[in-house]
Amino acid sequence: MKAIIFDLDGTLIHSAPDIHAAVNKTLAETGDGELDLATVATFIGNGVPVLMERVIAARGLDPARHAAMTATFLKHYEADPATLTTLYPGVEDALEQFRDEGWVMGVCTNKPEAASRAILDAFGIGHFFGAVVGGDTLDVRKPDPATALAVKERLGADAAVYVGDSEIDAECAWKAGMRFALFTEGYHRAEDVDDIPQDARFSDFDVLVAVVARLADELR
Known part of the structure; x- marks a missing residue:
């Protein structure tokens, strides 16, 4: 077979638009600014942990925040992962x-x-x-x-x-x-x-x- x-x-x-939206909601919770869609799209593919590593690096944030930011991202993304996705x-x-x-x-x-x-x-x-x-x-x-x-x-x-x-x-x-x-x-x-x-x-x-x-x- x-x-x-x-x-x-x-x-x-x-799916990049929904992932982008969840990333920016995560950053907004602590006033860390935002990233544009084109940038976030280049972060996709290696899984959520690597996605957040790249977000943290792009914004110059403390890597120690990785676990908390990953949890926040998943909260936002999993709440409705198909709003903007096609x-x-x-x-x-x-x-x-x-x-x-x-x-x-x-x-x-x-x-x-x-x-x-x-x-x-x-x-x-x-x-x-x-x-x-x-x-x-x-x-x-x-x-x-x-x-x-x-x-x-x-x-x-x-x-x-x-x-x-x-x-x-x-x-x-x-x-x-x-x-x-x-x-x-x-x-x-x-x-x-x-x-x-x-x-x-x-x-x-x-x-x-x-x-x-x-x-x-x-x-x-």
């Missing part, structure tokens, strides 16, 4: 086509699992995914390959294609022995997407089914 494993933030959903165009149609073609699908993200499931359900796509591994599901996070391999195992798959938007996803896929399709419109940090290891790339979900079909023969 073959599987497709998706990243979440910057791949299936454009699905990328074509996502639902692509998921329906993959399902109809017999693919099993899962999500591998550094976002907390409960928030991830809540967002997937809020957009009515949770039923497509047979497994969700979040940043707090295991003792490790991406790019540790154990995360992607856990999704693959829970899906009962023999091989998988990984679809993500960042260097973190690329590294995770490579270490897990999976082919990687890069969504170029997400939150990668590289200025040139050629610098991100990839087996294929796409900017429109309307072509993803064809991209995955090309990679399917290369599955390990």
Whole structure:
């Protein structure tokens, strides 16, 4: 059985606006100013603890405040994680086509699992995914390959294609022995997407089914 494993933030959903809002609510509680959306978007991908490390560094704050600020951020974000978030165009149609073609699908993200499931359900796509591994599901996070391999195992798959938007996803896929399709419109940090290891790339979900079909023969 073959599987497709998706990243979440910057791949299936454009979540930066809600993450940005929660970051600024966290900073506002203690009068620490705010950050713009473009800056916060570059902090996304390594999970909430790293996100807050980057926020603290950007504002020149005391690192000792990390735990408290992380808790405050999660309070704001988890209260309503889908107010400003949107699905990328074509996502639902692509998921329906993959399902109809017999693919099993899962999500591998550094976002907390409960928030991830809540967002997937809020957009009515949770039923497509047979497994969700979040940043707090295991003792490790991406790019540790154990995360992607856990999704693959829970899906009962023999091989998988990984679809993500960042260097973190690329590294995770490579270490897990999976082919990687890069969504170029997400939150990668590289200025040139050629610098991100990839087996294929796409900017429109309307072509993803064809991209995955090309990679399917290369599955390990």
